[in-house]
Amino acid sequence: MPTIEKYAEDGSKQPRDEFFFSFCIPSTCSHEDLQKSLRQIVTAFGDNIPFNLQVNVDERNCQVEREISFTRADTIYMTVMGTIISFGIFCTLYHLFTRLEGLQQFKFSENVHRVVKEFSFSHTIKKLASESKNEDGLESLNGMKVVSMFLIIMGHRMMFYISSPLANPVYVEDTYRHVGWMVLLNGPVLVDSFFTISGFLASYMMLSIIHKRRRMVNLGTVFLHRLLRLTPAYAVVLGFYCTIFIQLGDGPFWDERVGVEQERCLESWWTNILYINNYVKADKICMFQSWYLTCDTHYFLFAPALVYLLWKSPKLGLLSMGFLIGISIILPCVIIFINQEEPFLLLYMRFLRDPIVNSTFKNIYIPSHMRACAYLIGILTGYMKFHMRLSNAKINSKINYLGWIVSLSSSVMVFCVSYIFYVPTEDKDYLFAGVFGSLHHVIWSLFSAWVILSVSEGYGAWIAPLFNWRPLVLLGRITYPAFLCHGAIQLYSAATTRAPVHTGLFVVFNFAASDIVWAYIAGFILSLVIEAPIRAIEKLIMGNHEKISEERPIKNLEFGDKKLGVDSFSIRIPKVTKLHK
Numbered sequence: 248m249p250t251i252e253k254y255a256e257d258g259s260k261q262p263r264d265e266f267f268f269s270f271c272i273p274s275t276c277s278h279e280d281l282q283k284s285l286r287q288i289v290t291a292f293g294d295n296i297p298f299n300l301q302v303n304v305d306e307r308n309c310q311v312e313r314e315i316s317f318t319r320a321d322t323i324y325m326t327v328m329g330t331i332i333s334f335g336i337f338c339t340l341y342h343l344f345t346r347l348e349g350l351q352q353f354k355f356s357e358n359v360h361r362v363v364k365e366f367s368f369s370h371t372i373k374k375l376a377s378e379s380k381n382e383d384g385l386e387s388l389n390g391m392k393v394v395s396m397f398l399i400i401m402g403h404r405m406m407f408y409i410s411s412p413l414a415n416p417v418y419v420e421d422t423y424r425h426v427g428w429m430v431l432l433n434g435p436v437l438v439d440s441f442f443t444i445s446g447f448l449a450s451y452m453m454l455s456i457i458h459k460r461r462r463m464v465n466l467g468t469v470f471l472h473r474l475l476r477l478t479p480a481y482a483v484v485l486g487f488y489c490t491i492f493i494q495l496g497d498g499p500f501w502d503e504r505v506g507v508e509q510e511r512c513l514e515s516w517w518t519n520i521l522y523i524n525n526y527v528k529a530d531k532i533c534m535f536q537s538w539y540l541t542c543d544t545h546y547f548l549f550a551p552a553l554v555y556l557l558w559k560s561p562k563l564g565l566l567s568m569g570f571l572i573g574i575s576i577i578l579p580c581v582i583i584f585i586n587q588e589e590p591f592l593l594l595y596m597r598f599l600r601d602p603i604v605n606s607t608f609k610n611i612y613i614p615s616h617m618r619a620c621a622y623l624i625g626i627l628t629g630y631m632k633f634h635m636r637l638s639n640a641k642i643n644s645k646i647n648y649l650g651w652i653v654s655l656s657s658s659v660m661v662f663c664v665s666y667i668f669y670v671p672t673e674d675k676d677y678l679f680a681g682v683f684g685s686l687h688h689v690i691w692s693l694f695s696a697w698v699i700l701s702v703s704e705g706y707g708a709w710i711a712p713l714f715n716w717r718p719l720v721l722l723g724r725i726t727y728p729a730f731l732c733h734g735a736i737q738l739y740s741a742a743t744t745r746a747p748v749h750t751g752l753f754v755v756f757n758f759a760a761s762d763i764v765w766a767y768i769a770g771f772i773l774s775l776v777i778e779a780p781i782r783a784i785e786k787l788i789m790g791n792h793e794k795i796s797e798e799r800p801i802k803n804l805e806f807g808d809k810k811l812g813v814d815s816f817s818i819r820i821p822k823v824t825k826l827h828k
Contacts, residue, residue: 387714393723402434409599432594439692445543451632489513511603522544530609661691732773740762
């Protein structure tokens with residue numbers, strides 16, 4: 248078989264039968280004119296060459312100098328955002344001036360003043376930079392989230408980078424043959440850490456509230472809180488994708504990348520807002536990273552019932568959790584085996600040109616039923632943590648050492664074994680693929696669960712100071728908006744590429760570091776303008792609701808002297824000090 252055909256069959260190889268080049272022609276010529284002329288040249292070769300040549304000119308890759316013209320949707324979006332920013336500036340000036348001596352009489356009424364103050368940029372910055380007590384060791388989760396987000400941004404940068412025109416594709420092809428590169432090439436498994444953290448927080452927070460009140464949490468309040476926390480900032484970024492993003496740049500790949508992204512967003516934005524985009528119009532998904540929010544929201548819908556069952560009837564709750572975890576392990580294995588899919592995303596160059604249309608991405612990577620195990624393990628971890636605090640239990644030093652050895656070695660094994668699936672083979676073992684496709688999520692989630700439990704209990708050794716480092720704790724407060732923003736930054740960078748890039752490990756790290764900085768700057772602005780004020784207003788409303796709501800008396804249970812809020816994502820939790828029998 249000719250070598251060029253072997254290259255075409257090997258997914259790890261950049262196709263050698265495709266060549267990309269550009270022409271500068273008058274704007275009066277269409278892409279069809281250029282294609283027709285090139286095909287005439289190819290036809291002239293006739294039988295003088297021992298292979299067939301085909302020419303294709305994609306209309307998306309043809310660009311002319313154009314003037315910026317805003318659509319009605321662009322104007323509405325900019326007007327709304329301009330109004331919000333102007334209101335924030337007004338609130339900031341009001342807040343600063345009314346703090347000056349002699350200007351107190353210009354204050355609004357108390358309730359209005361409290362609302363206006365929450366939209367003040369200076370007040371928001373002060374809150375974001377404020378210190379909080381490390382109740383129950385949960386402050387370390389902020390650091391864990393930030394480190395995980397750094398790694399995910401770096402993984403996404405690698406995906407964008409190696410899908411761009413490369414001057415040295417052989418370098419990338421060689422990485423598929425080295426086990427050490429599997430840390431990046433199987434980087435998508437890191438998302439399971441976020442699912443585990445999310446399940447842990449939901450479980451631990453709700454158990455604290457249920458145990459205090461001796462009744463189920465208010466589901467309407469909990470779900471409303473969730474939507475108010477996620478949706479406003481999410482909607483702002485979606486609006487950016489649907490409107491003015493396309494106006495902000497140009498380049499030979501601009502329409503192919505940003506133009507296609509806008510078309511998909513205009514068609515499927517409503518599936519994002521309804522949190523169903525990993526099932527409905529999954530091949531037109533807007534914001535490639537948005538599937539995570541959808542999965543996490545789906546899991547959260549079932550979390551209160553599972554947590555309440557664990558509190559009300561621990562035996563039945565644990566049996567139910569065991570059953571659900573078993574199903575969440577078996578189901579992906581069966582689906583991968585039957586459909587003969589890859590066990591995880593193989594980050595090949597040709598696949599990364601447009602990963603959304605890839606079968607593994609749509610059917611294995613983003614569906615909620617394929618990723619539920621990590622969240623369920625997080626719920627169990629929260630249950631364990633809660634009962635450890637009630638009983639004042641400690642982790643035995645031998646168990647601690649054994650836990651770290653087993654969890655670290657298992658996590659390394661996940662990356663080492665994933666190397667097997669990058670090795671070309673004619674006969675793939677899809678049963679083994681199914682088993683690994685399920686178990687590698689389980690193993691990584693158990694590793695994340697151990698890190699959460701051990702570090703929060705003070706057994707994190709060298710890793711605890713890192714996760715509790717104040718700069719990481721502060722960055723943790725804007726990790727969600729940074730998550731929303733980083734995709735647009737990387738997409739812009741890839742779409743404005745004008746020449747082949749010479750890739751390498753240092754180059755990837757360099758670009759990833761830039762992405763991280765810009766993502767957190769954009770995330771800080773988004774938090775300042777949208778996310779933090781909405782969160783504060785929601786807390787004011789929920790706080791007033793809590794004051795007027797009646798609570799059942801709690802018998803035989805003593806808590807610390809701090810108030811337990813209804814915020815299921817806040818990590819300021821009162822410590823249980825005594826439990827009477």
